[in-house]
Amino acid sequence: MEFIIQNWVLIAGISFVILMLLFEPLRIRMSGIESATVFDAVSLSNHDNAIFADVRETKEITGGVINGAYRVPLSSFETSATQLDKFKDKPIIVYCRTGNRSPKAAGMLKKKGFNRVYTLAGGIVAWQKEKLPLDS
Numbered sequence: 044m045e046f047i048i049q050n051w052v053l054i055a056g057i058s059f060v061i062l063m064l065l066f067e068p069l070r071i072r073m074s075g076i077e078s079a080t081v082f083d084a085v086s087l088s089n090h091d092n093a094i095f096a097d098v099r100e101t102k103e104i105t106g107g108v109i110n111g112a113y114r115v116p117l118s119s120f121e122t123s124a125t126q127l128d129k130f131k132d133k134p135i136i137v138y139c140r141t142g143n144r145s146p147k148a149a150g151m152l153k154k155k156g157f158n159r160v161y162t163l164a165g166g167i168v169a170w171q172k173e174k175l176p177l178d179s
Contacts, residue, residue, distance in 0.1 A: 076149045079161040081173050084136050087161065093134035096127060098148045099167070103140055107177030109170060112138075120148050124155070131157050138163035138170070 047054060079087060087093035095112035097104075098120065108114070115123045117139070127135065135157055137145040145162040152160045163169065171177070 076146060076153055077161050078142075078164045079136055080164050081169050081175065084161070084163055084170075085175070087134045087136060091134050093136050093161075094127065094130045095163075096124075096135055096137045096148065096152075097167075098137060098139050098145055106167070106171065107179045109138070109167070110176060110178050112178075115148070117144055117148055120151060124148075124151065127152070127157075128155075131155075132159075134159040134161060136161045136163050138166050140166045141168050142166040 084093070084095075088095070095109045096115045097108050097112040098115055098117040100116050100118060104114075113126055115127065135149075135152060137149045137152065137160065139145045139148075142162060142165050145166065149160045149162050165172070167177075
């Protein structure tokens, strides 16, 4: 108990960091946006004709894009996302490099009325790790 009293600032800081780490995944889950593993994404693509939306910036595309993905850079997402409007009733899988930025774009799609929005867990890095094909 004495340790807690003497180090209350440290304990409060650690508690805050833990809460913040837990908050983001909970916020995403509560927004109705699901995270899809690479294998979930392949299944959605093969069985439900899911659409891929690549939100990486142009300078990040050196390794290629998922076959058939629509390029919708996050920096111009509001204007370039209109190309996806015709797919509101199809599953949309949003991805970036590592999966950190795609939830923001997925949230924007959800607000625009898209019904089935997913983020690719791990982004294109996870896709490449599984050695799945990319278009150049």
